Amino acid sequence: MYTAMLLLCSMYQPDECMKAIDNKGPYLTEKACEQRIATMVEDTRLLFPYLVQKGYRCEYNDGEKT
Numbered sequence: 001m002y003t004a005m006l007l008l009c010s011m012y013q014p015d016e017c018m019k020a021i022d023n024k025g026p027y028l029t030e031k032a033c034e035q036r037i038a039t040m041v042e043d044t045r046l047l048f049p050y051l052v053q054k055g056y057r058c059e060y061n062d063g064e065k066t
Contacts, residue, residue: 001026001062002033006040007055008048017054020044026061033058 004022009015022040027033037056044051 001028002030002058002060003027004033004036004040005057005059006037006044006053007057008044008051009054011050011052018051027058030058030060 003026006020007017008020009017020040022036025033025036027036037058041053041056044053
């Protein structure tokens, strides 16, 4: 399972960054995770035009160990 994450930084203060973690996942495939990231990038551009995407990641999580 993959969780989508974005690293977003301010255009005005490049050292001010935040990590956005998707709450709709996790996703079964890395491709599905990357598709979700594309949607997240579009949404953040609309909501926060002063933020710039500095990176993204599909973090693999093999589930909770019991």
